[in-house]
Amino acid sequence: MKPIDTGRTGEPADRTDADPTAGVAGHRTGHPADVAETGGDVGAGRSGAVAGADPLARFDPGPRYRPELGGYRDEAIADFGGDASPVFGGGAAATGGGPRTGDAAGVGNAAGVGNGAQAGDARGTGDTRGTGDRSRGPSVVADGDAGTDGSAGSRAGQVVGVEDITISYGGHPVLADVSVRAMPGQLLAVTGPSGAGKTTLLWTIAGLVAPDTGAVRLDEQQVRDRDQTVAAGVALIPQDNGLAAILTAQENVLVPLLATGVPADEAVARTERMLAAVGLGGQADQLVEELSGGQQQRVAIARGLAANARVLLADEVTSELDAQNRQRVVELLREQAWHGATVVFATHDPDAAAACDAELHLRDGRGELVRGGD
Numbered sequence: 135m136k137p138i139d140t141g142r143t144g145e146p147a148d149r150t151d152a153d154p155t156a157g158v159a160g161h162r163t164g165h166p167a168d169v170a171e172t173g174g175d176v177g178a179g180r181s182g183a184v185a186g187a188d189p190l191a192r193f194d195p196g197p198r199y200r201p202e203l204g205g206y207r208d209e210a211i212a213d214f215g216g217d218a219s220p221v222f223g224g225g226a227a228a229t230g231g232g233p234r235t236g237d238a239a240g241v242g243n244a245a246g247v248g249n250g251a252q253a254g255d256a257r258g259t260g261d262t263r264g265t266g267d268r269s270r271g272p273s274v275v276a277d278g279d280a281g282t283d284g285s286a287g288s289r290a291g292q293v294v295g296v297e298d299i300t301i302s303y304g305g306h307p308v309l310a311d312v313s314v315r316a317m318p319g320q321l322l323a324v325t326g327p328s329g330a331g332k333t334t335l336l337w338t339i340a341g342l343v344a345p346d347t348g349a350v351r352l353d354e355q356q357v358r359d360r361d362q363t364v365a366a367g368v369a370l371i372p373q374d375n376g377l378a379a380i381l382t383a384q385e386n387v388l389v390p391l392l393a394t395g396v397p398a399d400e401a402v403a404r405t406e407r408m409l410a411a412v413g414l415g416g417q418a419d420q421l422v423e424e425l426s427g428g429q430q431q432r433v434a435i436a437r438g439l440a441a442n443a444r445v446l447l448a449d450e451v452t453s454e455l456d457a458q459n460r461q462r463v464v465e466l467l468r469e470q471a472w473h474g475a476t477v478v479f480a481t482h483d484p485d486a487a488a489a490c491d492a493e494l495h496l497r498d499g500r501g502e503l504v505r506g507g508d
């Protein structure tokens with residue numbers, strides 16, 4: 135399999151606008167001490183102190199924080215991603231539900247994180263292929279070379295190699311011998327009709343679903359589970375957002391960063407920059423449940439962008455946005471690629487797909503690289 139040759143350079147010089155994530159003015163919130171003022175009892179920023187070397191020493195994640203999960207485990211914030219966030223990981227490969235079997239919280243259990251069996255359960259086969267309840271250290275999101283000012287910095291993306299994967303749910307094939315390669319610095323669009331397997335493919339790359347046959351590799355390292363991909367810097371912006379409704383927009387972005395060990399000042403800066411980048415600088419202190427669907431989607435995007443991932447998987451992240459915001463989000467994904475990330479973007483939007491460097495079209499289980507291949 136050859137790398138995708140897009141013919142597009144993606145050079146910053148091609149851009150028509152200034153750095154969309156640079157220069158955020160007028161922030162009065164964002165300090166953990168400010169977060170503590172925002173209410174709720176999930177423990178965001180309760181200590182308030184910023185000085186100190188250990189981010190978790192200076193940031194009290196609250197009594198519900200589970201360090202062994204690298205996140206929260208509480209029904210009250212189940213939509214952070216069940217036992218832990220699929221964006222920031224802390225979870226094993228899919229268990230208790232594939233893309234379609236989650237709970238009402240959206241990502242929640244559907245994210246398949248938690249007590250561990252792999253894709254057997256996820257695909258409803260009862261074939262427990264995983265490892266059961268595994269201990270998990272705090273998940274690590276790739277910080278890239280993030281500067282102390284919170285700038286994303288450049289980072290080394292990873293080559294995502296999907297090699298002849300076949301996936302079925304309960305005996306019903308979804309993907310058959312699908313192969314594609316996504317390269318650092320590029321955007322790969324994954325298109326196809328509803329039910330074609332776009333989410334399944336992204337989850338497989340994320341290590342949340344294991345293929346029946348074939349393999350996914352990150353820089354030639356075969357993907358085994360979500361723990362591994364989290365450690366490798368793979369972030370997922372899930373289709374259903376996976377936000378905690380009882381947290382503010384700011385907390386939804388900030389808390390996972392702090393929980394994954396990003397220094398507080400950098401986490402605050404990234405949070406502010408990314409919320410501003412998606413046009414929500416003025417809504418930072420609003421509870422997610424008070425935001426519109428499109429605003430919530432943008433919070434989830436900000437959270438994924440803030441991860442500074444080496445591989446960013448964006449699952450239909452523009453579905454609830456107006457044209458202007460859709461374009462903006464595609465620009466932000468492009469920005470991630472400029473910083474070195476490998477971006478895989480599942481979308482129904484032809485314009486968004488056209489803005490990507492390559493396009494894998496899924497239909498009837500098959501994947502065809504309709505653009506950008508060689």
Ligand SMILES: Nc1ncnc2c1ncn2[C@@H]1O[C@H](COP(=O)(O)OP(=O)(O)OP(=O)(O)O)[C@@H](O)[C@H]1O
Binds near residue numbers: 234256335
């Ligand atoms: N856990 C599951 N158990 C059984 N079938 C599932 C499961 N998860 C997904 N599927 C099925 O697999 C197929 C592919 O689903 P998937 O969510 O990957 O498609 P998609 O292309 O992302 O769809 P959409 O564009 O509607 O989001 C669908 O037929 C879906 O019903």
